[in-house]
Amino acid sequence: MPDLLIELFSEEIPARLQAQAADSLKKLVTTGMVNAGLTYTNAAAFHTPRRLTLAVAGLSEASPTVQEERKGPKVGAPEQAIQGFLRGSGLKMEDLEIRDDKKGQAFFATIIRPSRLATEIIAEVLEATIRNFPWPKSMRWGNGSLRWVRPLQSILCLLSGEAETQIVPVEVDGILAGNTTRGHRFMAPDAFMVNGFDDYEAKLKRAKVILRADERSAVIWQEATNQAFALGQDVIEDVDLLAEVSGLVEWPVVLQGQIDNDFLDLPLEVLKTSMKEHQKFFSVSNTKTGRIERFVTVANIETSDQGATILKGNQKVLAARLADAKFFWENDLREAKAGMGKWQNSLENVTFHNKLGSQSDRIKRIAALARELAPFVNADADIAEKAALVAKLDLSSEMVYEFPELQGLMGRYYALEAGMGADIAQACEAHYSPLGPSDDVPEAPVSVAVALADKFDMLMGFWSINEKPTGSKDPFALRRAALGVIRLIMVNELRMPLSVIVKSTDVSSGVSDLIEFFQERLKGFLREEGIRHDVIDACIAMPSGDDLFLLANRARALQTMLTTDDGESLVQGFKRANNILRQAEEKDGVEYSYGADIKFAESDAEKTLFAALDTVDAQIKPSIESQDFLSAMTAIATLRGPIDLFFEAVKINADSAMIRRNRLNLLSRIRTTCLSVADLSKLEG
Amino acid sequence: MSNQGDFVNFFEMGRFSTGGLIDADMRKAYSGIMPPAEDYMRTPKSFQEIMLRLQNYWAEQGCAILQPYDMEVGAGTFHPATALRALGSKSWAVAYVQPSRRPTDGRYGENPNRLQHYYQYQVLIKPSPHNLQELYLGSLESIGIDMALHDIRxxxxxxxxxxxxxWGLGWEVWCDGMEVSQFTYFQQVGGHDCLPVPGELTYGLERLAMYVLGVDHVMDMPFNDPSSLIPMTYRDIFKQTEEEYARWNFDVANTEVLLKQFEEAEVECKNILAQDYLDPKTGIDIIMAHPAYDQCIKASHIFNLLDARGVISVTERQAFIGRVRALATKCADAFVKTAAAGAI
Incomplete structure (x- = not known):
């Protein structure tokens, strides 16, 4: 079985696109070959800044001959139908066979799809792959019309069998596939021939190219941590940066340098962000103090001076960058000390959304909301309001202008510099959280108040101008905001009826709609815990369904109950009681809610049920009042035995009308008791 | 289109094989035209030597060496030799120095790396030759950057x-972590597809020169040879003007006058383009794409000045940019109908 090797050699591919592109290459080529009738045992794709490579092992030498029989129109059918059949099968009239069929004679075609050589199929599939490659952004170059992520320079396409290795004849826009590639741009630029994947990978390594990205990452990380360890330092882990850097080099050479003393007083995050964003440096911190003192940079070349020139250059660039950062930092501190008034004014000119006013307008709304929310989260209303007023001022600072990802964090430093309390400073940093599902959730009361206000304002604002998320479109990340509110409520166990909060601003329309939006998000949130959506529906219908914390607890209790035998059977018993009752009520035109009387009970089963209901009612009342849903549910589940027994032993439609009524009223008691914990009728199954 | 084939061949015969840049090849390449190899490989001594070497290098590669455009622009791209000539079917290969003005970057000559007036070196070759990266790397070697010692990315x-x-796709080129050039394959200009595609190289000359010369503050950089009879630094030439312009840009420029000038440029640009193609005096079609584009450049620079004066809010900013873009698009629409674009 032959092996296939493909390499698409181009000018430098953006690091962030390489892995996805290698995957696409593998998928498109293997799928194309399989669709054309080839089989293979194994395929793997690789990427470096200048090449996408695909190795396919155990490829069949040719596709099998396929014979297919097709039944055509009847003999004597209109000429048009016969011509159509001929066109579809690619045959001539004389190739058709006439055979007897159930309803007379019909034409039959035997279509033979002849075996095709793998080389032919590969050439076709590879050309189609290159022409239709799913680059997120592609370009033309020179005189050509071919699109690739950057100019495609050469194609290597080899099929190596036991006897011989042959070049697959592919040509795309004048680029003819061959059996050569090139090594490292500077250290081994000459072309060389290869005869298969192993040979290819080995020769590349000799030509200073590590083909595998994970191997490059491993080299970088090991070398970086070794060097740091020797100096009593730690490299700060950054998986994304490592992946990016390994996509920027074919031959990683790790160099480590020192940050000038002048800059060591900058906030740690500023050092880290500046080095990462601008220079793709890893930060290296002093193991003892945690202070960032050094950096790791990854070069793409070995030099006769062991990288001394490169390191010197990098250090110089870093110094210039950090000098800028320091300049911003010092200017910002001065402004912060002066009270941040200038920043406050400038936010009046920053549009948040053309229908929702400026950032400054938004800040005022958030402050008012934070004040209202304060009592719910145990925060001081004045402090919460003040925190909300300063939390976003850093958006006007020079540092955040330079590094938007430092928003909030710089706010913390500047609030402290402005002489504000630690709780306000903390709120500046924390109020954007939580953003992602794994983000930490703020817990300090002032932070919680501002974080909630920030998100409620987003939701209420966009709701009021009817910019709600639809389908996959959520341009303002409102789902994320709602999920943020939910997580803030859950983690902090906040008791906050949404109808009070959402009503408290002048949203003219869609208030209940917004509460439903939260409830829907809650379903998504609780699904992670394994709670069924119908369980949540059963709880939403209960009083305080707009209190998400209560709602979640009720749902959790119900879910727990449903996982027990008793609970599951109880629901069945409830449904049975409810169905009989509903039918009877419909038929009789009355509601059986007069209360059943034990003196009409005939059997033991009936009496036991009366007693059990009395006991359970007495148990659940205080449980519900204290919102101990699990106890209430547990109590309800104990009804399972008596209810089952009752249905087994007792005929509801008794001959005596009075006894029948009494039994229906007893069913009604079951219903009332069960519905006092959750709307069990909403449960599926 | 007639010269296109020859043109591409010319570049393919370029001084460097795509196989890389080998010293011996390079010496051969420069024998006769450039100073002897030893001289050539030595580190330049001044800012102007770097400019001159780039000029010589790109002249050697077959580019027409143009002079700077005689108007205030924010970047070399605005020179009509790039902004307009990137369009159309005609082959084109130019290189030039372009003084560039960015009023908001003024720091009174104090900041070691920031200036409101600086120089860009610009190369535009259409269609982009297949070895443009190698040609570019050759230009770095020509100013004394040794590929064996530096990390180019x-x-x-x-x-x-x-x-x-x-817009276009490409890279910023890093030398030891410092951005030394922009390398772009233009895809569209003024809303028109670039067919064929030009390759554009832009070097920030001061930054590049500071690196090559080992200077930390731009003002300390020798402008001419330090061993000249009258050695001059960047400071001698530009420190005072940086101060003067920074003050004017930030605090003095009359914003009402500027706003009026912006509007006048806009009106004039549209007016020029609204004229009949047929010139009644000569009786021939004359589409005035370039004079109209001058007004577009003017509007763009005035916008930059207004921005530096801090009188443009964030929302207005987008509107101003949109107005300049509308002019640029109209100019491009006009240019593609001219002979220079291969339309006639």
């Missing part, structure tokens, strides 16, 4: 000019 950078309605 092509780092993704998708270029976009909202004011020109232009």
């Amino acid at each position: 092509f780092v993704e950078d998708d270029w976009e000019s909202p004011t020109l309605g232009a």
Whole structure:
């Protein structure tokens, strides 16, 4: 079985696109070959800044001959139908066979799809792959019309069998596939021939190219941590940066340098962000103090001076960058000390959304909301309001202008510099959280108040101008905001009826709609815990369904109950009681809610049920009042035995009308008791 | 289109094989035209020597060496030799120094790396030759950057000019972690597809020169040879003007006058383009794409000045950029109908 090797050699591919592109290459080529009738045992794709490579092992030498029989129109059918059949099968009239069929004679075609050589199929599939490659952004170059992520320079396409290795004849826009590639741009630029994947990978390594990205990452990380360890330092882990850097080099050479003393007083995050964003440096911190003192940079070349020139250059660039950062930092501190008034004014000119006013307008709304929310989260209303007023001022600072990802964090430093309390400073940093599902959730009361206000304002604002998320479109990340509110409520166990909060601003329309939006998000949130959506529906219908914390607890209790035998059977018993009752009520035109009387009970089963209901009612009342849903549910589940027994032993439609009524009223008691914990009728199954 | 084939061949015969840049090849390449190899490989001594070497190098590669455009622009891309000539079917290969003005970057000559007036070196070759990267690397060697000692990298950078309605894909080129050039394959200008595709190289000359010369503050950089009879530094030439312009840009420029000038330029640009193609005096079609484009450049620079004066709010900013882009697009529409674009 032959092996296939493909390499698409181009000018430098953006690091962030390489892995996805290698995957696409593998998928498109293997799928194309399989669709054309080839089989293979194994395929793997690789990427470096200048090449996408695909190795396919155990490829069949040719596709099998396929014979297919097709039944055509009847003999004597209109000429048009016969011509159509001929066109579809690619045959001539004389190739058709006439055979007897159930309803007379019909034409039959035997279509033979002849075996095709793998080389032919590969050439076709590879050309189609290159022409239709799913680059997120592609370009033309020179005189050509071919699109690739950057100019495609050469194609290597080899099929190596036991006897011989042959070049697959592919040509795309004048680029003819061959059996050569090139090594490292500077250290081994000459072309060389290869005869298969192993040979290819080995020769590349000799030509200073590590083909595998994970191997490059491993080299970088090991070398970086070794060097740091020797100096009593730690490299700060950054998986994304490592992946990016390994996509920027074919031959990683790790160099480590020192940050000038002048800059060591900058906030740690500023050092880290500046080095990462601008220079793709890893930060290296002093193991003892945690202070960032050094950096790791990854070069793409070995030099006769062991990288001394490169390191010197990098250090110089870093110094210039950090000098800028320091300049911003010092200017910002001065402004912060002066009270941040200038920043406050400038936010009046920053549009948040053309229908929702400026950032400054938004800040005022958030402050008012934070004040209202304060009592719910145990925060001081004045402090919460003040925190909300300063939390976003850093958006006007020079540092955040330079590094938007430092928003909030710089706010913390500047609030402290402005002489504000630690709780306000903390709120500046924390109020954007939580953003992602794994983000930490703020817990300090002032932070919680501002974080909630920030998100409620987003939701209420966009709701009021009817910019709600639809389908996959959520341009303002409102789902994320709602999920943020939910997580803030859950983690902090906040008791906050949404109808009070959402009503408290002048949203003219869609208030209940917004509460439903939260409830829907809650379903998504609780699904992670394994709670069924119908369980949540059963709880939403209960009083305080707009209190998400209560709602979640009720749902959790119900879910727990449903996982027990008793609970599951109880629901069945409830449904049975409810169905009989509903039918009877419909038929009789009355509601059986007069209360059943034990003196009409005939059997033991009936009496036991009366007693059990009395006991359970007495148990659940205080449980519900204290919102101990699990106890209430547990109590309800104990009804399972008596209810089952009752249905087994007792005929509801008794001959005596009075006894029948009494039994229906007893069913009604079951219903009332069960519905006092959750709307069990909403449960599926 | 007639010269296109020859043109491409010319570049393919370029001084460097795609196989890389080998010293011996290089010496051969420069024998006769350039100073002897030893001289050539030595580190330049001054800012102007770097400019001159780049001029010689690109002249050697077959580019027409143009002079700077005689108007205030924010970047070499605005020179009509790039902004307009990137369009159309005609082959084109030019290189030039372009003084560039960015009023908001003024720091009174105090900041070691920031200036409101600086120089860009610009190369535009259409269609982009297949070995443009190698040609570019050759230019770095020509100013004394030894490829065996430095770490040169092509780092993704998708270029976009909202004011020109232009975009392209390419890289910023890093030398030891410092961005020394922008390398772009233009895809669109003024809303028109570039067919064929030009390759554009832009060097920030001061930054590049400071690196090559080992200077930490731009003002300390020798402008001419330090051993000249009258050695001059960048400070001698530009410190005072940086101060003067920074003051004017930030605090003095009359914003009402500027706003009026912006509007006048806009009106004049549209007026020029609204004229009949047929010139009644000569009786021939004359589409005035270039004079109209001058007004677009003017509007763009006035916008930059207004921005530096801090009188443009964030929302207005977008509107101003949109207005300049509308002019650039109209100019591009006009240019593609001219002979220079291969339309006639």
